[in-house]
Amino acid sequence: AAGVIQSPRHLIKEKRETATLKCYPIPRHDTVYWYQQGPGQDPQFLISFYEKMQSDKGSIPDRFSAQQFSDYHSELNMSSLELGDSALYFCASSLGVGFSYEQYFGPGTRLTVT
Amino acid sequence: AQKITQTQPGMFVQEKEAVTLDCTYDTSDQSYGLFWYKQPSSGEMIFLIYQGSYDEQNATEGRYSLNFQKARKSTNLVISASQLGDSAMYFCAMRVSFGGGSEKLVFGKGTKLTVNP
Numbered sequence: 079a080a081g082v083i084q085s086p087r088h089l090i091k092e093k094r095e096t097a098t099l100k101c102y103p104i105p106r107h108d109t110v111y112w113y114q115q116g117p118g119q120d121p122q123f124l125i126s127f128y129e130k131m132q133s134d135k136g137s138i139p140d141r142f143s144a145q146q147f148s149d150y151h152s153e154l155n156m157s158s159l160e161l162g163d164s165a166l167y168f169c170a171s172s173l174g175v176g177f178s179y180e181q182y183f184g185p186g187t188r189l190t191v192t
Numbered sequence: 193a194q195k196i197t198q199t200q201p202g203m204f205v206q207e208k209e210a211v212t213l214d215c216t217y218d219t220s221d222q223s224y225g226l227f228w229y230k231q232p233s234s235g236e237m238i239f240l241i242y243q244g245s246y247d248e249q250n251a252t253e254g255r256y257s258l259n260f261q262k263a264r265k266s267t268n269l270v271i272s273a274s275q276l277g278d279s280a281m282y283f284c285a286m287r288v289s290f291g292g293g294s295e296k297l298v299f300g301k302g303t304k305l306t307v308n309p
Binding site: 111113120121122123126133134136166168170180181182183184185186188 | 227229235236237238239242283287295296297298299300301302
């Protein structure tokens with residue numbers, strides 16, 4: 079079965095650079111979520127999109143922005159990178175919104191900022 | 193505020209034995225969803241099992257089952273017949289809704305399970 083695709087899988091950037099992470103949800107899934115997991119931490123919600131519109135925002139820095147495109151893929155743009163942005167970034171998708179809809183996670187993008 | 197608590201930072205179990213991972217939650221909502229995810233050392237987040245707040249029966253999925261006690265606000269994961277491949281970090285999570293299609297998952301700190309041969 080098709081899964082959530084994230085690219086790139088690994089990314090190394092220097093401080094103050096910009097990074098773009100891409101997410102391709104499972105076919106027919108219309109909801110996308112982004113999470114950030116720091117080393118040894120639990121995942122923290124960043125932002126979500128439902129039917130191509132931003133639906134909720136967590137503790138996402140102003141340096142980060144994201145959008146969902148007409149084909150439902152999503153991109154997370156990160157500017158002025160800081161060392162503390164080094165983390166595993168997950169994208170998840172679900173078939174809809176509601177308590178019974180599980181979120182399926184992609185493999186994650188491991189971002190290292192040096 | 194909604195919160196997930198996993199009090200066991202690490203657990204050890206012998207291969208082929210059963211193990212229970214604890215999870216308690218705090219919410220004032222009447223409707224909510226509870227999830228368990230497995231995260232191996234490779235990093236991916238694998239969905240294991242789901243329990244809805246209105247489900248009368250405990251969820252079961254293969255070797256995974258939940259001991260859901262709504263009054264105690266706990267949803268413990270039971271893994272039967274542990275296998276070496278079960279060694280991983282396990283996260284309990286709750287789906288939090290803000291209305292209008294806005295929602296997110298709130299995670300506990302996780303439990304690292306080690307299965308010994």
